[in-house]
Amino acid sequence: MRRIKNVFWLIGKEFRTLWREAILLLLVIYSFGPSMYVESSGAGGPLNNAVVTFVDEDRSTLSRALQNALLPPRYLPPKEAGADQIDRMMDWGETTFVVVIPAGFEADVRAGRTPSLQLNIDATKTMAAAVGTGYLTATFNEEINRFATGEDLAPVSPLDLVLRRSFNPAGETAWLRSVSSLLNQLSILTIVLTGAALIREREHGTIEHLMVMPLSAIEIAMAKIIANGLVIFVAFTFALFVMVEGFMDVPFAGSEGLLLLGTAVYLFAAASIGVLLGIVARSMAQFALLLILTITPIMILSGGMTPIESQPAWLQPITWLLPSRHFMEFAVAIAFRGADFSIVWLEFLWTFLLGAAFLFVSLILFRRSVSGG
């Protein structure tokens, strides 16, 4: 009981401190407002405004039909170039795809001679290359089939493949982006606020002062976690309802309440990481570097930017230790697949356990770092 009261009074103090650091609050607002909007809406589809150049040596109806099949927003209007120019263009990065249509292409199709269509891909643009190749192939096949049907050349392949995307039929990238951007802001802000609050107390000697009072490390840490977590939680709730659902119009399949619950659990984990960093770092400079070291993997390897399945096998167990990966999994499940508690509880639990583990390590290091520093 006494402990809870202590935590309560310390939280009050944390709020006062935060209130006096207007710039920090301003950054919280910026992060969950404009920054988030830009981040989630700016991406476009996985293939967007792609530059395709044609080397058309056939100049036939079919070759023109292939060019005309590439429509915005996925593609920019295709350009044409001579065969001798394509190396230079690809070197300079002026085009991502070059389609070479050989002379006599249409005639060969008519004659059933299965001509080759060469598709040059700038493989340094990994994502566009991977997705774009599939799209281009499918579009060209479709166009050629249509041409063949029109010309009554041969029956269309009788076996059709129907692709159906569940949960996000139109493949709106902004949906996933908005969740991963929520996660990014959550992580950065929570870790920085909690960690910095601790470092500041260390640099000003106030933590030492707290340690001679009848307080335990866990009370001090919990106060920081709860106070800073609460501020972020409010901002998150605003971002979820106003920004994501309101402004960006992302439909929500599951229960917002459940996502908020999960967020609270995640905030505990992220704030615990913040406390741990604040204890390990001996100065603001060290904290800042440690921050980059933790926050970038949290952002990049959580599954929001590239799928977890694409990580090499040795890395996946390591990223499993990132609470952000679990957040991403349950958030996507709740938001888009409409998952309920019976499905996501395990991810909640892992997030919590990871947070508890970080906090546990922090508490072990706590007294040592206070007296040694």
Place this chain on the structure above:
Amino acid sequence: MQTSCVARVQALSHRYGKNLAIDDVTLDLPTGKMLGLIGPDGVGKSTLLSLLAGVRKIQTGEVMVLDGDMADRNHREAVFINIAYMPQGLGKNLYQELSVQENLQFFGRLFGHDAAERRQRIDRLTKATGLDPFLDRPAGKLSGGMKQKLGLCCALIHDPDFLILDEPTTGVDPVARDQFWNLIDDIRADRPGMSVLVATAYMEEAERFDWLAAMDDGKILATASPDEMRRQAGVDTLEEAFVSLLPEAKQRKSAPVEMTPLDQAETGHAIVAKGLTKRFGDFTAASDVSFEIRHGEIFGFLGSNGSGKTTVMKMLTGLLPASEGEAWLFGEKVDASNAETRMRVGYMSQLFSLYGELTVRQNLKLHARLFDLPNDEIEPRIEELLTDLGLGRYEDSFAGELPLGLKQRLSLGCAVIHKPDILILDEPTSGVDPVARDEFFDLLADLSRGDGVTIFISTHFMNEGMRCDRISLMHAGQVLVYDTPQNLAAESASGTLNETFIDYITDAMGAPETAPEKLTGLGSDQASRNHSPRLVRLFAVSRRETLEVIRDPIRLAFGLLGSMLLMLLFAYGISTDVTGLTFAAYDQDRTPESRAYLANFQGSQYFNEAPAVTSDEELRRRMVAGEITLAIEIPSGFGRSVATLQPTSVAAWIDGANTIRASTIEGYVQGAHATFLSTRATAAGMSGMLQPKVNIEPRYRYNPSFESLPSMAASVPAILLMLFPAILMAVSISREREIGTITNFYVTPTSKLEYLLGKQLPYIGLGLINWMILTAMAVFMFDVPLKGSAPALALGAVAYVAASTGLGMMVAVFMRTQVAAVFTTVVVAMMPTVQFSGLIQPVSTLEGAGRILGQLWPTNYFMQMSVGVFNKALGFDQLGPNILLLLPFAPVFVAVAVLFMRKQEA
């Protein structure tokens, strides 16, 4: 008349918010004298000095120093080489990680002295101050007295005509204090023309001065020589003279509390220490310290700076575990985890450690709550303390904005709010003016005799020592002696505690330090006092910054090893090749044909098969649960249709929640479908029927095996080289402001551009080393050869790192604290760098604000270059445009920083 004044102040006022610090002051300071500014804390002494030194911006009124207007920038810059300023606080203007020698060298360089001259000056100054044996010791590891001497040396290195010292001896022990003043006398003897202005709260020091200005409440009360001041007031001591100048209300209300002798009947011991020893590495901070303190006793702990007083006190509170020995409070062993004991102890640390952002009342209330005072007792107790401590009129002021003396009172208030039985006070009166100190000790006397509180206090002041029941002298971690102050005082020839103290310490030091040489020959070479060339100052700053970076190996390691670790994680971890996707068959046909179709997925490295789905409901449920990301639904009759070439269709259900993954899966599914068609057609000899009309041949240029690694190994450095240098730079600038060394920039002729570029250079260098390491990793570890022009890429890297450090600099200039600077840099830089610079999606494929942001952000251009050089074998001609685009970023960032940076405090 003009020439006989070193400085004149006309109708000067200065405000901090609504607080008036200086109230319409007019004052002439005579030349060539030792001038003293005396007065209690928080009356505006420091503000006045900083205005005279040109550190602070003048609000209203006129300040003329050395015959020029300090509001005029040109005059300020011209006169900085004739003024020296030492701010308040031990070693506040020193670089703690740098050695004595390096600190002095830095200041010498700033003033454009060449190597030989620096050597000569440093030798002369350090010999005279007795610092010469410690040339290689870091400033942070010097004792307080030595720090102040070093600060003085740094101030004197350029032979100033006007030396401004703000409380130079506060917190310095008597031995060192004595040496300090002798040194000043020597300097003045050598350079009679120099004027020295000292602010002090020690009245006994003020006796040495030629001329005094007494200050209170932002006003000058009187100016006179010490003798005159005493004569006018008709009193014996300067202290009394000063008090008589104060308005009635501020004079001491009561006679000093008489210390009644301690009740000898009380024999129990409140604090017992036996053989307490603390070692930090091979340094012994306290060795075999033992004492017994009786209930209700005031036990004084006297000793030179760094003698281990604080360490012993921390061991008693449980903050530091003892290496050896034991301590008992109330007969119970000190145990860090024992909250019960802590309820009975009040502790006040040497440095102010309350919450500056809370008001006086809020601080007291928080402590009351945390010490679990009953609700109804809190308010009365706070009122009582506010009155007792004289903090009533400040109850709503923020603690951080109070003058030192009031802060100390508040700290005491917080320490006693729960009426503890033991008070442990670590130099509570350091930096507090005499009146306040006396009152403070009255409070203690009251607590001890009235409430029976046991008080363990450390102090530098001998008159405070005299008021203790017993004192112990400590030096170099050992207790030299402990007895009543009266007995100790009697030991010395003059019968003063001060002399006994000095005797003991000199004895303990063994062979006394070689008598310092007299300081001579200062100011002989006036010719060298020209303005030093800009570049010299710039490099002086760079050199110092580089040394500081090297002195913090942990920061260096975090920076370099950290970026290597991230390179490893990201180069391998960011990939678009999705493998191991879980897929389930929903086979409603169950014929050889349907199985053949599914075999294309089962055998694929991309897919792991999960148990088959048997119903629509199950398909939906398992997809919601995330168990499967792909389901292939084959309708019944599929086998027959395929055999008879009847149209039929297969449905691929893809979990579209993760759109990136879904797009990749679509590609795989189409591939598998096509494979089925062609194998099937070949097998059936029906090539004309099912075979595709066209062979689409994808050719992955630059990266034929189409792996992510080659492009990631080239892209990731662009991200790391933005984040790390920006953060390091931001911290480096905001840190100087927070710890106070920025004052050196304010009071030297260093310009804003010199200072900023000087600080930036080392970080550009560090960034380039980092770039080389990352490039080497790419080439040798990831086997991604550097095919194109390395010099072109190197040039781009220079421009890029200059841009990223410039960004950090720009952000830091706008931010007050390190926290804010770090936070802002991370928040501002993270998103465009990671999301909008082409790491995953080329900038040209982005939309709206994201695209504009990406195009305005330097990372995009460097990443393109890096990818081009590594993967496309690009040369100078192709990279030229990118280099040109990268070049303007740094100058723009630096220009903004220079524009908004201030060369004075507000």
